[in-house]
Amino acid sequence: MTSILERTLAAAKQDERTVDENRRSLVPLLDGMMFHDSIRHNDDRGSVTELYDPRWNWHPDPLVFSYMFTIRPGAVKGWGLHKEHEDRYFVISGEMEVVLYDPRPESGTYGKLCKVYLSAAQPRLMNVPKFVWHADRNIGTTELVVVNFPTIQYDHAKPDKYRLPLNTDLIPYDFGNVTGW
Numbered sequence: 313m314t315s316i317l318e319r320t321l322a323a324a325k326q327d328e329r330t331v332d333e334n335r336r337s338l339v340p341l342l343d344g345m346m347f348h349d350s351i352r353h354n355d356d357r358g359s360v361t362e363l364y365d366p367r368w369n370w371h372p373d374p375l376v377f378s379y380m381f382t383i384r385p386g387a388v389k390g391w392g393l394h395k396e397h398e399d400r401y402f403v404i405s406g407e408m409e410v411v412l413y414d415p416r417p418e419s420g421t422y423g424k425l426c427k428v429y430l431s432a433a434q435p436r437l438m439n440v441p442k443f444v445w446h447a448d449r450n451i452g453t454t455e456l457v458v459v460n461f462p463t464i465q466y467d468h469a470k471p472d473k474y475r476l477p478l479n480t481d482l483i484p485y486d487f488g489n490v491t492g493w
């Protein structure tokens with residue numbers, strides 16, 4: 313008679329490795345995506361966190377423009393795609409899930425989906441490459457606040473922004489019945 317332990321372990325699955333020897337996530341990103349970790353300096357008065365410094369040499373394109381966007385709890389912004397520029401996100405407050413889909417024929421991650429979680433609790437920059445569909449969801453309970461440092465200035469007359477509805481069947485991802493555009 314096998315024990316409960318033997319029966320439950322026989323049905324169990326052991327965790328796969330998810331972080332490398334430097335405790336960095338091994339979650340695969342899409343070609344051209346990268347992070348730059350910043351540091352929050354705390355003291356008895358408050359804190360300081362650097363958002364973007366060209367001297368980090370993190371990204372080849374210059375620092376030319378910045379704006380803040382917010383997303384209401386539970387809402388999604390997307391799907392969006394930019395032909396001329398990359399986004400470079402920094403989450404100031406809240407928790408964001410970024411879902412990305414790679415339609416670029418020449419990419420090594422062509423056809424792949426990628427999900428990344430950004431939080432004010434882990435100050436970092438993340439870029440979204442050109443021609444990558446992306447949708448940003450607020451998975452927190454408070455307003456999500458993000459500073460974006462796009463690689464070009466916004467063209468108010470002809471925005472470099474292409475959209476698909478969240479429920480498009482052209483992207484193999486289902487947000488369920490979430491509001492957003």
Ligand SMILES: Cc1cn([C@H]2C[C@H](O)[C@@H](COP(=O)(O)OP(=O)(O)O[C@H]3O[C@@H](C)C(=O)[C@@H](O)[C@H]3O)O2)c(=O)[nH]c1=O
Pocket residue numbers: 379381382389390392399446448460466468473493
């Ligand atoms: C991006 C932007 C928008 N706007 C105006 C245009 C419009 O009237 C209003 C809202 O613009 P949008 O609908 O483009 O804003 P939004 O959908 O929040 O745009 C942002 O979404 C997130 C998910 C991204 O990934 C960013 O790249 C950016 O596209 O703000 C500016 O005046 N300057 C800007 O730099």
